[in-house]
Amino acid sequence: MIVSPSVLSLDYSDTKQQLEELNQSGAQWLHFDVMDGAFVPNLTFGPDILKAFCKASPLFKDVHLMVADPFFFAEVFAKAGAECITFHVEAVDSEEKTHALIQTIHGFGAKAGLSAKPKTDLAALRPYLQEADLFLIMSVEPGFGGQSFMEGSIARIAQLREWLDACGSDALIEVDGGINATTGRLCADAGADVLVAGSYVFKNNIKEAVASLCFDEQL
Ligand code: DX5
Ligand code: ZN
Numbered sequence: 001m002i003v004s005p006s007v008l009s010l011d012y013s014d015t016k017q018q019l020e021e022l023n024q025s026g027a028q029w030l031h032f033d034v035m036d037g038a039f040v041p042n043l044t045f046g047p048d049i050l051k052a053f054c055k056a057s058p059l060f061k062d063v064h065l066m067v068a069d070p071f072f073f074a075e076v077f078a079k080a081g082a083e084c085i086t087f088h089v090e091a092v093d094s095e096e097k098t099h100a101l102i103q104t105i106h107g108f109g110a111k112a113g114l115s116a117k118p119k120t121d122l123a124a125l126r127p128y129l130q131e132a133d134l135f136l137i138m139s140v141e142p143g144f145g146g147q148s149f150m151e152g153s154i155a156r157i158a159q160l161r162e163w164l165d166a167c168g169s170d171a172l173i174e175v176d177g178g179i180n181a182t183t184g185r186l187c188a189d190a191g192a193d194v195l196v197a198g199s200y201v202f203k204n205n206i207k208e209a210v211a212s213l214c215f216d217e218q219l
Contacts, residue, residue, distance in 0.1 A: 001213060002195070003027045003194075004029035007033075009202040021207060025207040029062045050082065061081055061083045063083075065087045065091075070087035079108075088116070102114070102128060111133040113133060114132045115138060117138050117142060129167050138176055142177075149183040153177075172194055
């Protein structure tokens with residue numbers, strides 16, 4: 001299991017210490033939530049902050065764009081060091097443009113991810129099963145950390161796993177929102193490959209919380 005702690009919940013009054021603990025934990029990825037105040041009613045980080053994380057941490061930079069103009073921001077964050085750029089299927093108004101943005105992200109040398117909000121029909125992801133590198137199932141409404149996991153997400157993960165296996169795609173399934181050791185286990189059993197966790201990691205002992213999500217290594 002890949003664990004991708006979301007630095008949305010990092011304690012910014014203690015950044016140095018928290019990042020040291022994160023770098024020494026079993027986390028392989030660092031999840032970076034970009035919010036523009038338009039696609040979601042919250043505002044977070046610009047590219048200079050991502051550059052600073054690239055300097056301060058060797059973890060794989062997993063950038064989640066919750067923005068109304070992913071074409072603009074994909075380039076901005078690719079140049080700032082994003083290694084995977086995930087955008088929302090709801091933010092692009094045609095299949096043609098969605099295919100084009102996936103190709104554009106690949107052209108930047110980054111992995112391309114596609115995300116769906118909890119109420120979006122999962123079928124919206126189907127045209128891209130062979131093309132995207134990652135699918136991000138939102139298990140809360142995007143915008144804020146600390147919300148409760150939506151149980152209906154488990155069936156969505158299982159459905160996506162079935163579609164990916166059926167077409168021989170090795171794209172990863174990532175889950176984001178309300179992840180802790182209990183909900184994370186349910187996601188892992190349903191077929192998730194990557195767990196994003198914000199509050200659970202940064203409001204507890206970082207190393208222990210990450211370790212409790214590394215399910216396959218506990219077997
Ligand atoms: C929510 C963000 C998440 C957030 C998760 O819109 O995409 O990445 O940090 O936070 P928790 O783990 O606290 O639900
Ligand atoms: Zn996120």
